[in-house]
Amino acid sequence: MTPFDYARAGDVADALRMGAIEGTAFLGGGTNLVDLMRETVARPARLIDVSGLSDRIEETPDGGLRIGAGVRNTALAEHAAVRSRYPVLARAILAGASAQIRNMATVGGNLLQRTRCTYFYDTDGSRCNKRVVGSGCDARGGFNRIHAVLGASDACVATHPSDMCVALAALDAVVQVEGPAGARAIAFDAFHRLPGDRPDLDTILAPGELIVAVELPANPLAAHSTYRKVRDRASYAFALISVAAALSIEEGRIADVRIAFGGVAHKPWRAVKAEAALKGQVPDDALFRAAAAAEFADAQPLRDNGFKPLLAQRTLAAVLGELTTGAAA
Amino acid sequence: MSLIINGVAVAPPADPRVSLLDHLRETLHLTGTKKGCNQGACGACTVLADGERILSCLALAVQYDGRSITTIEGVGQAGALHPLQQAFIDHDGFQCGYCTPGQICSALGMMMEAKRGLPSNVTSDLTAAVTLDRAEVQERMSGNLCRCGAHNGIIDAIRLSVEAAA
Ligand SMILES: Cc1cc2nc3c(=O)[nH]c(=O)nc-3n(C[C@H](O)[C@H](O)[C@H](O)COP(=O)(O)OP(=O)(O)OC[C@H]3O[C@@H](n4cnc5c(N)ncnc54)[C@H](O)[C@@H]3O)c2cc1C
Numbered sequence: 001m002t003p004f005d006y007a008r009a010g011d012v013a014d015a016l017r018m019g020a021i022e023g024t025a026f027l028g029g030g031t032n033l034v035d036l037m038r039e040t041v042a043r044p045a046r047l048i049d050v051s052g053l054s055d056r057i058e059e060t061p062d063g064g065l066r067i068g069a070g071v072r073n074t075a076l077a078e079h080a081a082v083r084s085r086y087p088v089l090a091r092a093i094l095a096g097a098s099a100q101i102r103n104m105a106t107v108g109g110n111l112l113q114r115t116r117c118t119y120f121y122d123t124d125g126s127r128c129n130k131r132v133v134g135s136g137c138d139a140r141g142g143f144n145r146i147h148a149v150l151g152a153s154d155a156c157v158a159t160h161p162s163d164m165c166v167a168l169a170a171l172d173a174v175v176q177v178e179g180p181a182g183a184r185a186i187a188f189d190a191f192h193r194l195p196g197d198r199p200d201l202d203t204i205l206a207p208g209e210l211i212v213a214v215e216l217p218a219n220p221l222a223a224h225s226t227y228r229k230v231r232d233r234a235s236y237a238f239a240l241i242s243v244a245a246a247l248s249i250e251e252g253r254i255a256d257v258r259i260a261f262g263g264v265a266h267k268p269w270r271a272v273k274a275e276a277a278l279k280g281q282v283p284d285d286a287l288f289r290a291a292a293a294a295e296f297a298d299a300q301p302l303r304d305n306g307f308k309p310l311l312a313q314r315t316l317a318a319v320l321g322e323l324t325t326g327a328a329a
Numbered sequence: 330m331s332l333i334i335n336g337v338a339v340a341p342p343a344d345p346r347v348s349l350l351d352h353l354r355e356t357l358h359l360t361g362t363k364k365g366c367n368q369g370a371c372g373a374c375t376v377l378a379d380g381e382r383i384l385s386c387l388a389l390a391v392q393y394d395g396r397s398i399t400t401i402e403g404v405g406q407a408g409a410l411h412p413l414q415q416a417f418i419d420h421d422g423f424q425c426g427y428c429t430p431g432q433i434c435s436a437l438g439m440m441m442e443a444k445r446g447l448p449s450n451v452t453s454d455l456t457a458a459v460t461l462d463r464a465e466v467q468e469r470m471s472g473n474l475c476r477c478g479a480h481n482g483i484i485d486a487i488r489l490s491v492e493a494a495a
């Protein structure tokens with residue numbers, strides 16, 4: 001690890017002031033950043049610990065929830081309103097990492113966790129445009145079973161590894177940010193980027209900007225929602241494919257629906273094409289499969305991940321089957 | 330400020346790079362807590378911070394200044410074992426023993442989580458009280474790997490301890 005200074009931020013103003021200095025990184029639970037620093041992928045000169053900033057979950061006037069960036073992943077999954085009104089979020093969090101990691105990880109850090117592409121971690125032996133822009137991408141022609149099939153670029157085919165973020169994408173969450181240039185609210189789908197020719201940038205955050213909260217709008221669909229994750233072992237593994245979905249049925253037809261996929265792209269993938277194919281239709285398995293096919297029509301599989309579009313289709317069909325038979329909560 | 334380790338106040342390291350795990354083992358010579366992977370993947374380094382299970386390998390010691398840490402040395406001693414330690418012995422919850430301190434600290438944290446009603450990935454009703462059946466214990470302990478494959482004994486030891494405590 002490269003040497004660094006450590007300080008705790010007492011409040012947001014404190015964090016912003018200290019965070020404005022070049023070479024500074026914010027520290028949440030450290031479960032991703034400490035690992036990346038040990039591998040020298042990240043080499044900040046200063047860490048400003050923001051894990052003690054807001055850990056509150058509050059009701060908003062419009063009937064949604066405001067989740068402080070310092071809320072631990074476990075605390076969010078455990079919150080009564082999340083379990084009853086946003087089950088997809090509780091389930092997505094509980095499907096990720098291990099209990100120990102969820103106890104440490106913060107909401108802010110979860111949003112900004114970096115890809116698990118092994119070439120990104122391999123500072124000694126691999127070329128990686130996300131680590132060193134312009135150096136090349138060893139994943140494109142290498143082992144790319146976990147990599148993206150949608151929205152990738154020549155420069156980078158990495159996926160975003162978070163489970164929680166897939167649920168937040170389906171729930172139209174809003175990321176509340178404060179920075180040197182003031183405060184702004186960012187729609188979840190606009191928060192993470194596609195790689196393009198700047199895969200070093202995972203999100204649209206500017207240097208020194210701090211995540212202060214994530215807001216969930218009120219959403220009557222969300223109480224009828226779930227998350228399903230397919231992975232190489234039953235627990236404690238990143239997703240190959242995951243699906244977050246919420247839906248309502250009126251008079252035998254799908255009145256409204258939200259779907260997001262994990263494990264398919266550089267960002268949590270909000271499936272607007274699949275949603276459009278489902279709305280107003282009578283739910284059945286053939287429809288679910290057609291909706292997934294519409295979403296993955298432009299998929300560009302790599303050498304090792306050609307199974308993903310079909311696995312995504314089957315997973316979506318299973319999840320929507322579960323939600324339309326009312327079996328899930 | 331200071332770290333409270335098993336009830337004793339201890340100075341944090343001067344170098345912020347030192348992990349809680351290395352601080353325990355190298356500075357304080359509390360070698361019960363083990364280093365398996367040093368990257369969050371095995372659970373051997375699990376300790377309790379204010380009663381919550383965490384991975385000491387991914388924790389910078391300075392970040393835990395002011396917090397109360399319990400390691401396996403604080404759970405029980407030779408001649409005065411914690412009932413869960415005895416249960417691991419009685420039900421073959423280990424072979425080489427390397428993962429055991431982490432398994433035991435993790436299980437203690439897990440039991441408190443279940444008591445509070447925290448659901449898991451295999452809980453069907455997110456709002457119901459938790460029953461620690463085999464599948465639940467398996468899922469909740471998935472962050473602790475055992476290279477010797479003593480998992481069945483580990484699950485037995487934990488379940489029987491939970492039943493005995495109920
Ligand atoms: C073995 C292992 C398995 C895992 N498996 C999964 C899995 O299956 N699914 C899953 O979703 N995740 C998984 N994870 C990842 C885990 O969820 C993340 O490491 C965690 O969510 C990161 O949160 P943190 O608070 O620890 O972030 P940190 O490591 O502290 O920080 C991560 C990044 O966020 C920045 N940051 C933190 N807080 C803020 C803020 N408020 N404002 C601005 N920037 C901030 C930091 O500067 C850093 O760049 C796994 C991790 C490990 C080690």
Ligand code: SF4
Binds near residue numbers: 155158199
């Ligand atoms: S896929 Fe992206 S993260 Fe992986 S090696 Fe290529 S550029 Fe790096």
Ligand code: FES
Binds near residue numbers: 366
């Ligand atoms: S040593 Fe900490 S998880 Fe393996």
Ligand code: FES
Binds near residue numbers: 424426427428429477
């Ligand atoms: S007892 Fe040997 S690793 Fe678990």
